[in-house]
Amino acid sequence: MKKLMSGNAALGEAAVLSGCTCYFGYPITPQNELTEYMAKRMGELGRVFIQSESEIAAINMVLGASVAGARAMTSSSSPGMSLKQEGISYLAADELPAVIVDMVRGGPGMGNISPAQSDYLQATRGGGHGDYKTIVLAPGSVQELTDVVPLAFDLADKYRNPVVILGDGMLGQMMEPVSFDDIKPPKEYPKDYILTGAKGRPARMVRSLLFDTKEEEEHNWKLVRKYQRMESSEVRYETYLTDDAEMIVVAYGIGARIVRGAIKRLRQENLKVGMIRPITVWPFPAAAIQEMAKTVHDFFVFEMCAGQMIEDVRLALAGKGHIHFYGRPGGIIPTPIELYRIIARHYYTAARRKK
Amino acid sequence: MKKAYVKPKTLKEAHFHYCPGCGHGIINRLLMEVIDEMGLREKAICVAPAGCGMLLYNYFDIDTLESAHGRGAAVATGIKRVRPDNLVFSYQGDGDLAAIGTAEGFHAANRGEPISIIFVNNGVYGMTGGQMAPTTLKQQVTTTTPLGRNPILAGHPVRICEVFSMLDGTSYLERVAVNKPAAVIKTKKAIKKAFQCQLDGKGFSLVEILSPCPTNWKMGTIEACRWIDEVMAKQFPIGVVKEIS
Amino acid sequence: MTTKTIFSGFGGQGVLSMGFTLANAAMLEGKYVTYLPSYGVEVRGGTANCTVVVSDEEIASPVASEPEFVVAMNQPSFARFQSILQSGGLLCVNASLVNTASARSDIEVLAIPTSELAEKLGTIKVANMIMLGALIKASSIISFDAMIKNLAELLGEGRSKLIKLNREALETGFNYVKE
Numbered sequence: 001m002k003k004l005m006s007g008n009a010a011l012g013e014a015a016v017l018s019g020c021t022c023y024f025g026y027p028i029t030p031q032n033e034l035t036e037y038m039a040k041r042m043g044e045l046g047r048v049f050i051q052s053e054s055e056i057a058a059i060n061m062v063l064g065a066s067v068a069g070a071r072a073m074t075s076s077s078s079p080g081m082s083l084k085q086e087g088i089s090y091l092a093a094d095e096l097p098a099v100i101v102d103m104v105r106g107g108p109g110m111g112n113i114s115p116a117q118s119d120y121l122q123a124t125r126g127g128g129h130g131d132y133k134t135i136v137l138a139p140g141s142v143q144e145l146t147d148v149v150p151l152a153f154d155l156a157d158k159y160r161n162p163v164v165i166l167g168d169g170m171l172g173q174m175m176e177p178v179s180f181d182d183i184k185p186p187k188e189y190p191k192d193y194i195l196t197g198a199k200g201r202p203a204r205m206v207r208s209l210l211f212d213t214k215e216e217e218e219h220n221w222k223l224v225r226k227y228q229r230m231e232s233s234e235v236r237y238e239t240y241l242t243d244d245a246e247m248i249v250v251a252y253g254i255g256a257r258i259v260r261g262a263i264k265r266l267r268q269e270n271l272k273v274g275m276i277r278p279i280t281v282w283p284f285p286a287a288a289i290q291e292m293a294k295t296v297h298d299f300f301v302f303e304m305c306a307g308q309m310i311e312d313v314r315l316a317l318a319g320k321g322h323i324h325f326y327g328r329p330g331g332i333i334p335t336p337i338e339l340y341r342i343i344a345r346h347y348y349t350a351a352r353r354k355k
Numbered sequence: 356m357k358k359a360y361v362k363p364k365t366l367k368e369a370h371f372h373y374c375p376g377c378g379h380g381i382i383n384r385l386l387m388e389v390i391d392e393m394g395l396r397e398k399a400i401c402v403a404p405a406g407c408g409m410l411l412y413n414y415f416d417i418d419t420l421e422s423a424h425g426r427g428a429a430v431a432t433g434i435k436r437v438r439p440d441n442l443v444f445s446y447q448g449d450g451d452l453a454a455i456g457t458a459e460g461f462h463a464a465n466r467g468e469p470i471s472i473i474f475v476n477n478g479v480y481g482m483t484g485g486q487m488a489p490t491t492l493k494q495q496v497t498t499t500t501p502l503g504r505n506p507i508l509a510g511h512p513v514r515i516c517e518v519f520s521m522l523d524g525t526s527y528l529e530r531v532a533v534n535k536p537a538a539v540i541k542t543k544k545a546i547k548k549a550f551q552c553q554l555d556g557k558g559f560s561l562v563e564i565l566s567p568c569p570t571n572w573k574m575g576t577i578e579a580c581r582w583i584d585e586v587m588a589k590q591f592p593i594g595v596v597k598e599i600s
Numbered sequence: 601m602t603t604k605t606i607f608s609g610f611g612g613q614g615v616l617s618m619g620f621t622l623a624n625a626a627m628l629e630g631k632y633v634t635y636l637p638s639y640g641v642e643v644r645g646g647t648a649n650c651t652v653v654v655s656d657e658e659i660a661s662p663v664a665s666e667p668e669f670v671v672a673m674n675q676p677s678f679a680r681f682q683s684i685l686q687s688g689g690l691l692c693v694n695a696s697l698v699n700t701a702s703a704r705s706d707i708e709v710l711a712i713p714t715s716e717l718a719e720k721l722g723t724i725k726v727a728n729m730i731m732l733g734a735l736i737k738a739s740s741i742i743s744f745d746a747m748i749k750n751l752a753e754l755l756g757e758g759r760s761k762l763i764k765l766n767r768e769a770l771e772t773g774f775n776y777v778k779e
């Protein structure tokens with residue numbers, strides 16, 4: 001059965017159904033409805049909810065809950081994500097699972113509360129200090145937002161690593177029909193690392209401090225190997241009308257939806273434009289883009305920021321092809337018609353250049 | 356012959372990395388004695404700080420997590436909420452709890468989280484080389500107050516127990532010291548009481564321990580112990596600050 | 601077909617619930633739908649608005665830069681949103697509060713005296729549902745009959761008095777609009 005729900009609330013319900021037993025958060029627009037939803041639902045279910053004193057406290061409560069064996073989640077928006085970075089680095093170093101939601105808003109600084117995609121580099125490059133990565137899921141509709149929640153918890157447990165859900169203000173605020181029918185009861189993951197009191201077993205320690213440089217190096221290589229496994233197994237993306245495309249748009253999240261609307265119009269005029277939409281922005285579908293570059297010369301990157309994912313596209317293409325770019329920083333979302341006009345202009349310029 | 360001292364079972368066979376005359380070693384041993392005597396080895400979960408106490412897991416044979424600097428109380432909150440039947444305590448220095456982690460400590464206390472904080476007040480940042488801590492005394496010389504702490508520029512020494520005593524969520528707060536045998540015995544009692552307070556579900560407990568750091572105080576070990584009584588305890592009076600029965 | 605509607609007015613006029621009810625009804629009819637409320641600082645100062653997109657196919661953007669329909673329940677909303685209405689679009693105004701003398705000449709204006717009609721039903725609270733009924737008649741975004749059939753689900757089961765009142769309000773608005 002479908003229900004009309006906001007992205008924030010739907011995410012909350014999906015987390016509840018995915019076996020999230022602890023939620024910690026600090027208010028910030030545009031994700032407050034998620035914190036409020038969790039306050040209500042976790043209370044009803046007798047699970048743990050704390051409105052923390054800061055985002056720093058929230059992420060550390062998540063770390064505590066995780067090391068104690070629970071499925072834990074926190075959520076915030078851009079300025080709060082900056083504060084969480086310390087904790088995320090520790091989670092990664094300690095190899096602890098956690099799900100962290102960022103409903104991105106315009107920045108830098110206080111910015112505004114309008115939807116944006118300007119936390120891309122922070123999310124996909126680790127974001128805090130040290131050599132680490134987090135899997136970053138970037139859904140584009142309320143239903144997909146709901147679908148990635150159980151996945152996020154599973155990936156976090158599978159790899160013992162923090163997983164970020166990268167949304168934006170609009171995805172959090174907008175309501176769409178959503179169904180939870182596909183969420184299965186949470187899987188059990190054996191957790192031989194958690195702290196429960198050393199009952200009938202040797203004491204355990206969970207730490208990230210490794211004074212011994214050799215040990216630290218070994219630990220870091222171990223993490224790197226884990227990230228490589230993620231890169232080979234966890235890339236997720238969707239393609240749209242790429243088979244005969246002469247220009248391929250790269251866009252994600254809400255941005256990709258608007259591109260889709262634009263492409264429909266472009267196709268009505270026989271402009272052969274397709275799209276690749278990364279669902280994991282880390283690991284990034286670089287191989288898929290490389291493959292496309294064998295037959296397609298023009299790639300068009302659209303982002304609701306001044307240009308961050310374009311770096312990944314550049315790395316993927318490694319000098320091949322031609323990259324076009326259109327970005328809207330600051331919380332402005334272009335309409336499908338605007339985008340249609342801009343892509344068409346680039347398409348014609350590229351066609352002339354080819355002749 | 357009667358043995359005067361036996362190493363607590365839960366203290367690992369390892370050499371402390373602390374400097375000679377440091378209070379941390381005494382406090383570590385006391386904690387494990389209390390854990391043994393109360394039979395809590397299989398129940399206890401410790402949150403270690405950033406600071407000279409950060410290698411606790413090398414000494415404690417109990418489940419231990421090393422947290423980020425100052426976040427001990429938040430991490431302990433997360434653990435305790437998931438495992439209410441465990442004994443959860445954080446071990447924090449004065450930089451850790453009274454500077455970078457004040458918010459986390461204050462709010463855990465205010466929520467009345469049933470955790471215990473072992474708060475080691477040595478008046479300086481030991482680990483990083485003796486800089487000023489929020490607890491540094493007026494006129495005290497540190498590496499970042501070379502002319503002595505000037506309260507007009509650098510503020511006043513913070514009395515955490517008294518501050519926390521104003522919070523309705525706190526149940527047991529006591530200040531003790533480890534500078535002489537009688538004080539050590541009292542410290543052990545205070546730790547026991549704090550743990551019992553948690554086990555009885557009475558709420559938040561904290562033991563503030565005045566602890567010598569001869570290295571950064573630039574004193575001999577005996578002189579440092581004397582200094583606690585003669586100078587430090589004037590600013591930080593020893594005794595129970597709050598106890599709710 | 602895709603239609604975009606902006607509902608606007610004072611906070612407390614039931615503007616968001618008007619949009620939510622339309623979106624919900626469209627969903628129950630099996631259509632694609634998005635509902636986007638104004639949020640944060642935009643809501644300060646007592647005005648509220650939301651955008652509802654209803655379509656037979658996947659919806660690209662939940663934002664309506666050039667909506668086909670605008671509902672304006674007060675004067676400031678009338679001034680703000682009539683300017684973005686599509687040429688040839690329909691502006692439904694709350695005639696009890698809005699003076700439409702300055703309306704654009706390339707749009708259609710439908711004036712509904714919602715307060716007066718609501719008072720006849722005994723409560724001003726249903727003014728928004730009267731407006732929604734009128735909008736549905738004039739726009740055919742969704743099927744009115746299907747909506748009435750789904751009313752219990754839309755408003756929450758077991759509140760028969762409330763359902764009856766809302767049904768009357770929707771019908772009043774619907775019938776007020778001539779073919």
Ligand SMILES: Cc1ncc(C[n+]2csc(CCOP(=O)(O)OP(=O)(O)O)c2C)c(N)n1
Nearest residue numbers: 405406407424448449450451479480481482
């Ligand atoms: C975010 C962060 N800032 C700074 C440090 C460096 N640091 C480690 S321990 C410490 C101070 C420790 O002092 P205190 O808490 O008083 O404990 P002590 O060493 O005196 O026992 C600092 C500043 C750190 N680890 N993390």
Ligand code: SF4
Nearest residue numbers: 373374377407481568
């Ligand atoms: S620096 Fe001070 S606190 Fe640290 S181990 Fe040495 S004496 Fe102890």
